[in-house]
Amino acid sequence: LSERSLEQWYAIKFCFLLGKSPSETFTMLQQAFGTECLSYSQAKKWHKAFREGREEVTDEPRSGRPSSARTDVNVQRVRDFLKMDQRLSLYQVAEALDLSEATVQRIVTEDLHMRKVCAKLVPRVLTEEQKNNRVKCQGSPCSHPGTGLRGRLRVMEKPPTKVY
Structure with a gap:
C-alpha cells in the first residue's frame, strides 16, 4: 500500500x-x-x-497464504541451519527446511548478508568479534598445516597480513 x-x-x-x-x-x-x-x-x-457504506479508507486484511516466506522465523531457521554446516548448497537448505530455493537464496543474500566463496557460505562483512578471532587464530601454530618446529618457524617468517 x-x-x-x-x-x-x-x-x-x-x-x-x-x-x-x-x-x-x-x-x-x-x-x-x-x-x-x-x-x-x-x-x-x-x-x-x-x-455503499464503507467507512474505512485503509485496505482490508486479506485471507490466504502470506506473500512471502521470508519471515523472521524462517530467517532464524536458515541461520541456525547454516551454522551447522556452511558448505551446504541452497538446494539442500531449501529441501531440509521445506522452503523454495529462491526464498533461501534471498534470505541468505539479503537478510543474512552472506555469499558463496569456495563452496562455503561466508558473511560479507565480519563483525569485530570475528575479526579478532581470525587474528588470534592466525598467530597460533596449530592453525597452520605445518607441525612442530618447522611449522612454527614458517609462522614466524610470514609477514603480518591484513584481515578482511
Missing part, C-alpha cells in the same frame, strides 16, 4: 462526502496528483464503495 494511494482514497472519500460524482472526483484527482493518479476505474470503484 503506497502513501500516494492512501492519500487518493482519502481524497475520493472527501469528494464523495461533498456530493461529487465519480467523473468529477476523477478530474479533481488528475489535477491534484497528475501522472500518479489512480485509474478512472479504481477511482470509480472506491467512490462506489463509499456510496
Whole structure:
C-alpha cells in the first residue's frame, strides 16, 4: 500500500462526502496528483464503495497464504541451519527446511548478508568479534598445516597480513 494511494482514497472519500460524482472526483484527482493518479476505474470503484457504506479508507486484511516466506522465523531457521554446516548448497537448505530455493537464496543474500566463496557460505562483512578471532587464530601454530618446529618457524617468517 503506497502513501500516494492512501492519500487518493482519502481524497475520493472527501469528494464523495461533498456530493461529487465519480467523473468529477476523477478530474479533481488528475489535477491534484497528475501522472500518479489512480485509474478512472479504481477511482470509480472506491467512490462506489463509499456510496455503499464503507467507512474505512485503509485496505482490508486479506485471507490466504502470506506473500512471502521470508519471515523472521524462517530467517532464524536458515541461520541456525547454516551454522551447522556452511558448505551446504541452497538446494539442500531449501529441501531440509521445506522452503523454495529462491526464498533461501534471498534470505541468505539479503537478510543474512552472506555469499558463496569456495563452496562455503561466508558473511560479507565480519563483525569485530570475528575479526579478532581470525587474528588470534592466525598467530597460533596449530592453525597452520605445518607441525612442530618447522611449522612454527614458517609462522614466524610470514609477514603480518591484513584481515578482511
